Amino acid sequence: TQLLEQSPQFLSIQEGENLTVYCNSSSVFSSLQWYRQEPGEGPVLLVTVVTGGEVKKLKRLTFQFGDARKDSSLHITAAQTGDTGLYLCAGLRVGGSEKLVFGKGTKLTVNP
Amino acid sequence: GAGVSQSPSNKVTEKGKDVELRCDPISGHTALYWYRQSLGQGLEFLIYFQGNSAPDKSGLPSDRFSAERTGGSVSTLTIQRTQQEDSAVYLCASSYPRPGTGNTEAFFGQGTRLTVV
Numbered sequence: 726t727q728l729l730e731q732s733p734q735f736l737s738i739q740e741g742e743n744l745t746v747y748c749n750s751s752s753v754f755s756s757l758q759w760y761r762q763e764p765g766e767g768p769v770l771l772v773t774v775v776t777g778g779e780v781k782k783l784k785r786l787t788f789q790f791g792d793a794r795k796d797s798s799l800h801i802t803a804a805q806t807g808d809t810g811l812y813l814c815a816g817l818r819v820g821g822s823e824k825l826v827f828g829k830g831t832k833l834t835v836n837p
Numbered sequence: 838g839a840g841v842s843q844s845p846s847n848k849v850t851e852k853g854k855d856v857e858l859r860c861d862p863i864s865g866h867t868a869l870y871w872y873r874q875s876l877g878q879g880l881e882f883l884i885y886f887q888g889n890s891a892p893d894k895s896g897l898p899s900d901r902f903s904a905e906r907t908g909g910s911v912s913t914l915t916i917q918r919t920q921q922e923d924s925a926v927y928l929c930a931s932s933y934p935r936p937g938t939g940n941t942e943a944f945f946g947q948g949t950r951l952t953v954v
Contacts, residue, residue, distance in 0.1 A: 731879075758942070767841070767928055767945025768880075813880065817941055823868065823887055823934040825943055829879030 728752060729814055729828035737834040742804055746831040748814035749796045755817045757790055757797045758825070762811040794819075804835045839863070843929050843946035850919055850953055858914045858949045862931030870930045870943065871904055871914050880928065886912065887934070919953045926950050 730749045738744055748757065756775040760768035772781050774790035774797060781788045785808075787800040801808055813830045817823065842861040850856050862869050871883040882896035886906045897903070901919075906912040916923055930943040 756941070760943075765947070767930070767947050768943075769945070770942045773942070811879065815943070822893070823941065824885045824893060825870070825932070825941055827872075827880045827882065832877065 727829065728818065728826045729816060731812075731814060731828035731831050733831060734829065735832050735834075737836065738804055739836050740804060740806055743800070743802050744804060744833070745798055745800045746812055746833070747796065747798050748828055750816070751795065752821075753794050753819045755794070755819050757794075757814055757816040759788055759797070759799055760813040760815060762813065762830075764810075768811070768813055801833075804833075806835050806837050809833060809835050841929055841931050841944050841946035843927075843949050845949060846947065847950045848952070850951070852921060852953055853918055855915065855917045856919055856951065858916075858927050858929075858951070860912045860914070860929030860931075860946060862910065862912070862929070863933075863944055864910075866931035866933045866944070867909065868932045868934055868941075868943075869906055869912050870932075871912070872928045872930070874926045874928055874948070876925075883914070883927075916951075919951075921953050924951055924953045 758773045759771045762768040772788045777792045777794045779790045785802045789798050811830045815825045815827045844859045867888045869886040872880040884904045885893040901917045904914045926948040928948045930945045932943045934941045
């Protein structure tokens with residue numbers, strides 16, 4: 726059983742379109758992170774959200790942490806080809822160890 | 838170095854041989870993770886080290902896989918009697934957990950691409 730479920734698993738869109746990817750769990754997390762991995766590289770942290778209901782913006786990317794701290798979403802406005810990559814969510818489960826738990830990721834392809 | 842370093846970057850081995858993959862974490866980072874990533878897929882957790890605690894080996898796929906972390910720093914992932922299905926990118930990450938802050942950023946190496954022929 727996957728602790729963090731990400732959807733969709735694959736997403737292919739045209740440049741300029743908007744998209745949202747989701748990260749869901751039945752467990753409560755003290756914090757959730759989003760990473761992006763480009764081909765041939767390791768994942769790199771984009772953002773950390775720690776408060777239920779928190780919204781953070783990073784240029785065209787908007788991250789939201791659910792009120793109950795069980796889910797998160799990443800919305801990209803006017804996608805660009807440079808947004809192509811694997812988006813991973815990761816979190817620290819309340820009552821769990823200090824081990825980060827990763828979702829399987831959403832592979833995004835933005836076509837020109 | 839400033840980041841997580843993995844070696845070798847590429848490894849081609851014959852089926853049945855043993856391989857060792859090395860990870861040098863960021864200095865001072867107490868947590869170290871190993872993940873496996875097949876082509877175009879997400880991360881598969883293998884093992885987690887945190888300080889002097891017993892490692893979490895719950896992700897190791899078989900007893901052919903083992904890992905150790907010497908002196909709380911460098912880690913080696915060993916795969917014995919390699920099989921073709923072991924072919925993947927093996928990623929290492931390290932972090933410095935700060936309890937209560939929610940800040941546990943994981944820093945990844947660039948991975949070792951293992952090909953078993």
